[in-house]
Amino acid sequence: MLAQTVAGLYEAYGPRLYRYAVLLLADRAAAEDALQDVFLQIARALDRGGFDVTFAYLATTVRNTCYSALRRRRRRSEVAEPILEAASPEATEEERMMIDQALKTLPAEQREVVYLKVFEGLTFQEIADRCDVSINTAGSRYRYAMQSLRRALSPGVSRAE
Amino acid sequence: MLSDHDLEAALKRYRVAEPPSGLGPAIVEGAARAERESKYEWIWGPAAAAAIVALWLSVQIAMAEEPVDPVREAEVAFIAESLGGGEDARAYAELIVPKQPIVDPSRVFEEEPWQER
Numbered sequence: 565m566l567a568q569t570v571a572g573l574y575e576a577y578g579p580r581l582y583r584y585a586v587l588l589l590a591d592r593a594a595a596e597d598a599l600q601d602v603f604l605q606i607a608r609a610l611d612r613g614g615f616d617v618t619f620a621y622l623a624t625t626v627r628n629t630c631y632s633a634l635r636r637r638r639r640r641s642e643v644a645e646p647i648l649e650a651a652s653p654e655a656t657e658e659e660r661m662m663i664d665q666a667l668k669t670l671p672a673e674q675r676e677v678v679y680l681k682v683f684e685g686l687t688f689q690e691i692a693d694r695c696d697v698s699i700n701t702a703g704s705r706y707r708y709a710m711q712s713l714r715r716a717l718s719p720g721v722s723r724a725e
Numbered sequence: 726m727l728s729d730h731d732l733e734a735a736l737k738r739y740r741v742a743e744p745p746s747g748l749g750p751a752i753v754e755g756a757a758r759a760e761r762e763s764k765y766e767w768i769w770g771p772a773a774a775a776a777i778v779a780l781w782l783s784v785q786i787a788m789a790e791e792p793v794d795p796v797r798e799a800e801v802a803f804i805a806e807s808l809g810g811g812e813d814a815r816a817y818a819e820l821i822v823p824k825q826p827i828v829d830p831s832r833v834f835e836e837e838p839w840q841e842r
Binding site for chain 1: 726727729732733735736737738739740741742743744745748749751752753754755756757759760763
């Protein structure tokens with residue numbers, strides 16, 4: 565019964581939560597570990613007493629788990645495995661590698677804002693609520709992230725016509 | 726210089742990696758294991774309590790002293806003093822004064838075994 569509930573939650577939200585964790589941690593293997601930890605926590609909490617598990621609750625739990633993992637990580641791991649995959653015919657391997665590497669060099673807080681803005685399509689207010697920061701802070705983090713990405717990518721990224 | 730629009734367009738040509746196919750089953754198995762383990766959790770509390778009580782009882786029994794026979798104790802002390810006192814005299818007195826079974830006064834007036842009703 566519990567396993568079925570967890571299976572349903574994973575089917576509904578798992579992939580989206582995994583992608584969030586990958587961007588936060590810049591590491592697929594670490595994201596897998598984080599997700600397993602989160603769902604185990606949820607399973608135990610559900611076993612003790614049922615409660616409504618929403619995506620917002622799961623996203624917050626994933627976020628907290630990832631930031632705890634980042635604090636425990638002594639130094640940035642040099643992970644070769646890419647965190648991005650091509651999603652368009654215009655994508656190139658060279659560009660993907662450059663963007664991948666540029667994202668990995670960003671601080672986790674900036675990477676998170678880029679992910680939520682560009683890949684999840686959230687507004688700055690929604691990002692501020694998710695990250696528990698002011699809208700100005702969310703905006704600043706995005707601006708700094710884009711400046712860093714621009715410096716890293718300018719020579720190699722094709723411009724849209 | 727890339728504009729924010731160009732940069733976002735570049736980013737959107739890619740997506741974050743999807744989870745591996747084995748992640749879902751591993752998560753569900755973890756939940757199933759947690760459910761199995763929780764079914765036996767209720768045993769450990771009472772078992773621990775019973776173990777503590779048993780340990781306490783055994784300590785109490787081990788610490789219980791033999792009842793002291795005051796008459797024998799007086800005889801041992803008298804003989805030990807007669808021999809000059811000290812540990813050796815005491816030890817010798819303990820050896821030579823026999824240990825008598827302590828009579829429970831409450832049983833004194835019970836019927837003798839050979840008496841029949």
